Amino acid sequence: MIVLHRVCKRFGTQRVLEDISVTIPAGRSVAVVGPNAAGKSTLLKCILGLVRVDSGEIWVGGVSIKQTPAYRQRMGYMPQQPRFPENLTAAEIIELVKQVRRLSGAVEEPYIERFSLAQELTKPVRALSGGTRQKLSAVLALMGEPEILVLDEPTAGLDPVTAQRFKAELRARRAAGTTVLLTTHIVSELPELVDEVLVLLEGRVVLHEPIAALATDGSPTALEEALVQRIREG
């Protein structure tokens, strides 16, 4: 379970997150949506400990994130813009992250196969396309089957086939009880990926509801209209 209690964050004079209190039960999938600069990525980064909150508390699995970085052993993270050391190969990047996470065995193998990455493993990162780097990022997030996945616009930059495979993997993870927290601008993919939608507007939570309550007919169009209306209402 992820719990945020009265979390506030400013960058200089700009308020990025304001009094955020949210509970994400274990095994739920939540999409954080909102316009650009609403604070979506900052919210994810606060949970990961990349951004320090000014006030408030965050607990992951009952442990305050201020206490120890060990809670991140249970989390897989896919950043918005994957960039890796240019002179290492994809295989070496995977090995590095495995060593840091103390993962043993061929935990990456199923995902390398799923995302057709085998041919690219021996190439240096500088020779990889943006889409391939995104696939590598997905492998790094998924390997070791973490209990919580934090994904910042995960399908942006993926080709349609890989995006489909990635979404199928996410559905399988949801079914297996993984907690998923993701940001996206693609509203149409929300019904198949998440249980709940959390709308951020200027750093405040303006909506946190099950997706079924927003689009009763389950159609992406109805969901998009409902979300836009809620965002306009503020």
Place this chain on the structure above:
Amino acid sequence: MQAAQVIARWELRNTLRSRWVAGYAGAIAALSAGLFAYGGGMPEQVVVSLLNVVLLVVPLVSLLFGVVSVHTAREFLELLLAQPLRREELFWGFVLGTVVPVALVVPVGLGIAWGVAARQGWELYGILALESFLLSGSFAAFGIWFALRWEERLKVFGAAILLWFALSVLYDGVLLAAAFLLQRYPIERALFVALLLNPIDLARVAVLLQVDAAALLGYTGALLRQVVGSTWAIPLVVVGSLCWLIVPLWQAARTFVRKDF
């Protein structure tokens, strides 16, 4: 610190494969070999010639390397910070893997040329290698600190260039002018302190004390030898240079641990 070792090892591999670092090392080795070939193979002459290049080029290259290494690694650092490790571990792993190989470029490049062409005067090589290592490490640490401290790249590069210009060009001029204008006053102690406040001057004085080139030592260097004696002058200068490595590294570590990524 197991995670720091892992990161240092992989960062080191990444840095050593960099064409840029290879080119820099090759240029230093070629320059050293050229100076030995056309300088009659006399280590003292080669060192005095090479010293000017080291004092001017090494700080600038190291500063820019420090800045660029953080800018290019920023997103990867974010990814690593999302792993179960402490920020201190990540910082020291990153620094060891990036700063050390760059700081070793001159010692290794010069060492190869020295081993082939000179094969003597290893004490002199030792002090130049040590001082260039400390100088390069210090400026790379400043570059890393600046890149962590400010987000705007223009500001970071501006600060880096300004620091290099101030310490390598402006400082001696200001010092000379001050010494001239204040010649009626007892300013020896102030000048002695001024020497310790510039890592480039410290490196220059350390090497010239070893060469025993009194004419090139300058006022502060001569004063140093007069005050503490020849035996203790070099160790004192090396300790001063070491402080110039530790301070920016410590500042960079503090900034990294508190930074929002």
